Amino acid sequence: xxxxxxxxxxxxxxxxxxxxxxxxxxxxxxxxxxxxxxxxxxxxxxxxxxxxxxxxxxxxxxxxxxxxxxxxxxxxxxxxxxxxxxxxxxxxxxxxxxxxxxxxxxxxxxxxxxxxxxxxxxxxxxxxxxxxxxxxxxxxxxxxxxxxxxxxxxxxxxxxxxxx
DNA sequence: GCCAACGTTGGC
DNA sequence: GCCAACGTTGGC
Numbered sequence: 001x002x003x004x005x006x007x008x009x010x011x012x013x014x015x016x017x018x019x020x021x022x023x024x025x026x027x028x029x030x031x032x033x034x035x036x037x038x039x040x041x042x043x044x045x046x047x048x049x050x051x052x053x054x055x056x057x058x059x060x061x062x063x064x065x066x067x068x069x070x071x072x073x074x075x076x077x078x079x080x081x082x083x084x085x086x087x088x089x090x091x092x093x094x095x096x097x098x099x100x101x102x103x104x105x106x107x108x109x110x111x112x113x114x115x116x117x118x119x120x121x122x123x124x125x126x127x128x129x130x131x132x133x134x135x136x137x138x139x140x141x142x143x144x145x146x147x148x149x150x151x152x153x154x155x156x157x158x159x160x161x162x163x164x
Numbered sequence: 165g166c167c168a169a170c171g172t173t174g175g176c
Numbered sequence: 177g178c179c180a181a182c183g184t185t186g187g188c
Contacts, residue, residue, distance in 0.1 A: 010185095010186090012186095036171075037171090038171095058185080058186060058187085059185085059186060059187085062187095063186080063187070117187080136168090136169080137168075137169040137170060137185095138169090138170095138186095139169070139170060139171085139184080139185050139186070141185090
């Protein structure tokens with residue numbers, strides 16, 4: 001994956017939604033707690049500083065894209081893996097051989113409205129882009145999306161919700 | 165609360 | 177290396 005890419009991250013708004021990111025110091029937070037190798041690899045190997053990131057609310061009513069963020073750091077070691085008090089603690093990780101890395105994410109702007117999963121599924125332009133999010137059984141919490149999806153979803157957010 | 169999908173673990 | 181059991185994710 002050599003070309004500049006765009007990304008989508010999932011978060012549960014009850015624990016950490018886009019408003020939490022927006023309220024973080026410098027609107028930036030370490031994207032800690034990712035404990036899936038493929039998602040880690042995207043952060044460690046493929047994310048570049050400045051890449052756009054769609055911030056998606058999962059386990060929400062309704063689920064959907066809430067805001068736009070960007071990659072704000074090079075990858076670095078996720079310290080929570082060493083912390084027995086953390087829910088992200090990984091007993092198999094050692095300082096010598098860390099398992100988990102992360103990047104910082106910075107909020108760029110909230111979308112004027114949530115673009116729901118249902119809308120994403122129904123959009124013919126996005127269908128062409130084959131977003132991993134929309135594939136059956138997609139559970140990754142960090143995944144690539146086509147660059148063009150960013151502008152498309154922003155345009156959707158700028159127009160009224162269907163049925164509104 | 166249900167359940168499909170999928171990742172991880174661990175016995176063999 | 178296989179694969180059954182188990183845990184988690186996440187929409188509904």
